[in-house]
Amino acid sequence: MQLPKEEILHQTSVLEQTKSALLNKNTIQLKDLSNKTINTASSQQDSASITIAVIIYTLSKLVERADYNKIKNWDNFVKKFNSFLDLAVKALNDKKQEAYEKHIQKARQILESQSITLKPYIQDVLKKASINKGSKIYEHGISLEQTSKLLGITQWELSNYIGSRTLADIKQNQTINVKERAKMAMEFFS
Secondary structure, three states: OOOHHHHHHHHHHHHHHHHHHHOOOOOHHHHHHHHHHHHHHHHOOOOOHHHHHHHHHHHHHHOOOOOOHHHHHHHHHHHHHHHHHHHHHHHHHHHOOOOHHHHHHHHHHHHHHOOOHHHHHHHHHHHHHHHHHHHHHHHHHOOOHHHHHHHHHHHHHHHHHHHHHHHHHHHHOOOOOHHHHHHHHHHHOO
């Protein structure tokens, strides 16, 4: 599926900004870019946009937790990773969707292949990022089944996360102080 021109411009902008944010270790910008990409992923439902959102979010977590320090030759990793983003941008501009998706997958693979000791951790962060971003796509009205297929996660993992997140937002066992209860009673009976 070929992306519309405005989406191509949006994606190239996101990729360029990601490169810069990664070089500057700007976690806030990386998270923001990941969230922006979710909107595209929800409307276009293409795997490359979803992969980008997950990758960017994963990078933001690695930088935020200073886990990038555990990656041997971090600067070389960033250089190589950004070169795949450059290739993806070029493929987008040349309207070569298949090449674009291939370069995005290569960027994910280079991230996953970092440091034998960090590999399980990175895969775990990628998995959690997929589930997190899946919940955002689900909030945009895409079905649970479609969202889980797009992200390569199970419906169970996604529904479990969505359920736990909404329950955590509910304030349980919260009491109201005496003055507030009296005020509510006076309002009720007046």
